Amino acid sequence: MADSLNQQEEQSIDLTSRRMLLRRLTDVVALPDSASSSQDRAIAGDILLEMLIDAGEQERIVCANRLVGMSQAPRRVLRYLGQDVAAVSTKLLEESEAFDQSDLVNIVVTGASYHRKAIAGRKDVGSCLSDAISQSRDSEAIIKMLMNDRAIVSELTIDRLVTMSRNMEGLGAILLRRPELRPAHALVLFWWSDKATRRNILKRFSAERGVxxxxxxxxxxxxxxxxxxxxxxxxxxxxxxxxxxxxxxxxxxxxxxxxxxxxxxxxxxxxxxxxxxxxxxxxxxxxxxxxxxxxxxxxxxxxxxxxxxxxxxxxxxxxxxxxxxxxxxxxxxxxxxxxxxxxxxxxxxxxxxxxxxxxxxxxxxxxxxxxxxxxxxxxxxxxxxxxxxxxxxxxxxx
Structure with missing residues (x-):
């Protein structure tokens, strides 16, 4: 009943000023260091986050797109928009340099598959982030990460993915393209690989032992x-x-x-x-x-x-x-x-x-x-x- 009354009340309000304020706050947090102080941007970011909670999807999309290229974007705002629906979060997660690895790991753990896929293609996927993606067992995100030549895949992650490849079709062949794969991984992976993958393993990981x-x-x-x-x-x-x-x-x-x-x-x-x-x-x-x-x-x-x-x-x-x-x-x-x-x-x-x-x-x-x-x-x-x-x-x- 209360929600219905709130909706009716909001419909009766002219939301023009709200949209203007939302965009103006977005402009403030997007200002460079030379044009504003960090304190001003922090205050604007806190107000902006409060307003985004009640904003419509299109308004959140506009805000997210505006913040994509901003390296000093407010972290709380980024985390909120980064866990939003795909239309809002995807471009931000794929391109924004303002996220740190901790923020991205948190989104991988708590977010949906489309969040993980967007993060898996980033140019700054580090070892902790690749580990979190592998732990999610999200096959599409894992494959996208392995196809990302800029991703750093830790040995712990490779270990886990070799195990997962036993039950995940096609993962073994994709793992073979990673430079991090070692003989210890490949010669175990061999046993549940298909004919073509086995042959590639033997070509790449057999050695003369001459030295x-x-x-x-x-x-x-x-x-x-x-x-x-x-x-x-x-x-x-x-x-x-x-x-x-x-x-x-x-x-x-x-x-x-x-x-x-x-x-x-x-x-x-x-x-x-x-x-x-x-x-x-x-x-x-x-x-x-x-x-x-x-x-x-x-x-x-x-x-x-x-x-x-x-x-x-x-x-x-x-x-x-x-x-x-x-x-x-x-x-x-x-x-x-x-x-x-x-x-x-x-x-x-x-x-x-x-x-x-x-x-x-x-x-x-x-x-x-x-x-x-x-x-x-x-x-x-x-x-x-x-x-x-x-x-x-x-x-x-x-």
């Missing part, structure tokens, strides 16, 4: 002389060394060679114990082998085959031994041809780098903090599950 091998060559000699007694040194050098096949495992095996083991698996089927044995002979943990051999895409099998120096015919035999089709009666299977192309594309040393990184990440004391328990629904005890265990659960689902 590492040269710089650490004397340490290999010393560690071997010590009987590989230091587990930390042994684990680290396993990532760097040139040789991939495990000679000790091959000597202990019931099979004469890795190729013989593959031939037997082709004959007898992919039994779990045979897969574990092949994994050991390839110099990787059985858990790593299980992940690679069960991967639907199969590119991981190509990486394994090239890294251990399997010739093409044995790669085909391994593929067939795992129950994967190579050809139909009159033509090759298209999927196998794609994976074979990945095998041909990779150099041995680069394939070894990828395989060693996958294997090493399972037991390393360092592992990228890529887990978000709410996203992955993992109940992890932080006292008993360290970073390596958590990364293992992310990649291997165990």
């Amino acid at each position: 590492l091998i040269d710089m650490c060559s004397d340490i290999f000699v010393r560690a071997a002389g010590d009987g590989w007694a230091d587990p930390v040194v042994r684990k680290s050098l396993q990532v760097i060394e040139r040789r991939q096949r495990n000679r000790d495992a091959i000597e202990r095996s019931q099979y004469g060679s890795l190729e013989d083991a593959i031939a037997q698996m082709l004959k007898n089927g992919p039994k779990p114990e045979t897969i574990d044995e092949i994994s050991y002979m390839c110099g990787i943990k059985p858990l790593t082998g299980q992940k690679i051999f069960s991967d639907k895409g199969g590119e991981g099998i190509a990486v394994l085959a090239k890294s251990v120096g399997l010739k093409r015919q044995y790669f085909k035999a391994l593929w067939a031994a795992l129950g994967r089709p190579i050809s139909r009666k009159d033509a090759p299977v298209e999927h196998f041809e794609d994976v074979l192309e990945t095998y041909e594309m990779l150099a041995v040393a680069k394939a070894q780098t990828v395989l060693r990184y996958w294997n090493w990440s399972l037991s390393s004391s360092y592992s990228p903090e890529m887990l978000d328990e709410d996203t992955l629904n993992l109940e992890l005890d932080t006292e008993t599950n360290g970073p390596a265990s958590r990364a293992s659960r992310l990649v291997f689902g165990r």
Whole structure:
């Protein structure tokens, strides 16, 4: 009843003077330092904010557009207009330099999707702001931020987005264009990426390790002389060394060679114990082998085959031994041809780098903090599950 009376009373008032005062106050707060004092502008800003609360949308649009280019615009007025409807706030959020990162983070957290999308395209998106956008889980804002070459994306944000890419279609491919992406991110992202993204990951993040091998060559000699007694040194050098096949495992095996083991698996089927044995002979943990051999895409099998120096015919035999089709009666299977192309594309040393990184990440004391328990629904005890265990659960689902 009271609201109705207020509306009727307002309709009976000539609002011309109110509009004039609103625009005049906007003129005052938009004056440069040389033409007014900061105190005058502050008082005008407080009155302007009070009037904007009762102003119509068109009046708020006019005010917002006037303040876009003003670097000293009143912060309270900016925050109010920045959280307004899209017609009022969008241009202001996209272009105004008067916002500080704290104001923008607050709007990202409390605002709507159109607020976040407008902010994501700004030229001054810093690491704290990119972190807030990623925490919002707003897919459109996140993609716009990643496409913004001027945005600074923190490693923490990349970690979170790698996790989110597991359930957000297309995010992985966009993440690949970011220079902040590291091998630790990409080689985890690989497992749930599509064919094209996987190939790009292998092209960009596989490396020769030549510098590492040269710089650490004397340490290999010393560690071997010590009987590989230091587990930390042994684990680290396993990532760097040139040789991939495990000679000790091959000597202990019931099979004469890795190729013989593959031939037997082709004959007898992919039994779990045979897969574990092949994994050991390839110099990787059985858990790593299980992940690679069960991967639907199969590119991981190509990486394994090239890294251990399997010739093409044995790669085909391994593929067939795992129950994967190579050809139909009159033509090759298209999927196998794609994976074979990945095998041909990779150099041995680069394939070894990828395989060693996958294997090493399972037991390393360092592992990228890529887990978000709410996203992955993992109940992890932080006292008993360290970073390596958590990364293992992310990649291997165990």
